[in-house]
Amino acid sequence: MSGPHPAVAAVRSAVRRVLADLPAETTALVACSGGADSLALAGAVAFEAPRARRRGGAVTVDHGLQEGSAARAGAVADVLRGLGLDPVSVRAVRVGGPGGPEAAARRARYRAMDAVAAEHAPAAVLLAHTLDDQAETVLLGLARGSGARSLSGMSPSNGPYLRPLLDLDRATVRTACERMGLVPWEDPHNADPRYARSRVRHEALPALERTLGPGIAEALARTATMLRADADTLDDLAGELYTAARGGQPETDRTPPGPELLVGPLAAAAASLRTRVLRRAALTAGCPASALTARHVREIDRLVTEWRGQAHIDLPGGIRARRAAGRLRFER
Known part of the structure; x- marks a missing residue:
């Protein structure tokens, strides 16, 4: 009997490693928007969590930025429950404050996820960021003229937040979603050129690939990993200086x-x-x-x-x- 498709196996393996490192009794909550990446992650958690004797749940956030967003969040929750995830929480948030719409939505989303994780503590929140997301983050940091910490991108773990898919490219994760038989919903904001990340995804990175050749996303993600190690060391030394000062x-x-x-x-x-x-x-x-x-x-x-x-x-x-x-x- 043949095993799962290689893309499905890759996503499940990434999730399996993360679940194995969680303390006993920890609930693994997938942050799921209904997009292909987070659905693939949800499908893998639903498969792997029972085998790891872990409770697998999910949270979906309604940002209220589009007409019908509440119904969409409810539909995503139904899919997650259909996968066997429990608990599944839907949180409606109000987006506003300084820093532009992307930053405001991110703050609201993390507040909601923090609250759900606290309700089901001990809990970890699994995020579906991929290698391509990491590359985009590094390019955005470069454009802002940021320092090493910003250029080091997203960490595989940050408190209760875990990113099992950071070493997998978006194509692999989306193939896994398709092979799992899951039908994603694509947020139109992801293709809206008003947003900086969308322009990086659809214009900047493809232009770099055309100009410099393939493998740009992998190179940027690799750079982020090396810079993160350097930034961690500098931050430790700076902590000692802060205490002395x-x-x-x-x-x-x-x-x-x-x-x-x-x-x-x-x-x-x-x-x-x-x-x-x-x-x-x-x-x-x-x-x-x-x-x-x-x-x-x-x-x-x-x-x-x-x-x-x-x-x-x-x-x-x-x-x-x-x-x-x-x-x-x-x-x-």
């Missing part, structure tokens, strides 16, 4: 709205570590991550390395950084 005070023992940092340890440190500490301090003080740019961090850095008695630096979120008595202070 705070004079050993714990994070909870800070003067609102943000920490005070000793200039001495910062001035003696490498720029790659110092700027990480300054960004962390600004975020702790209340600067929105989406609004805090490299230019802001450079200006704070000048208070350490090029200080000539200059005044404060105004930062996003109504935060002000200034130097006084050998310390950097963040205040409203």
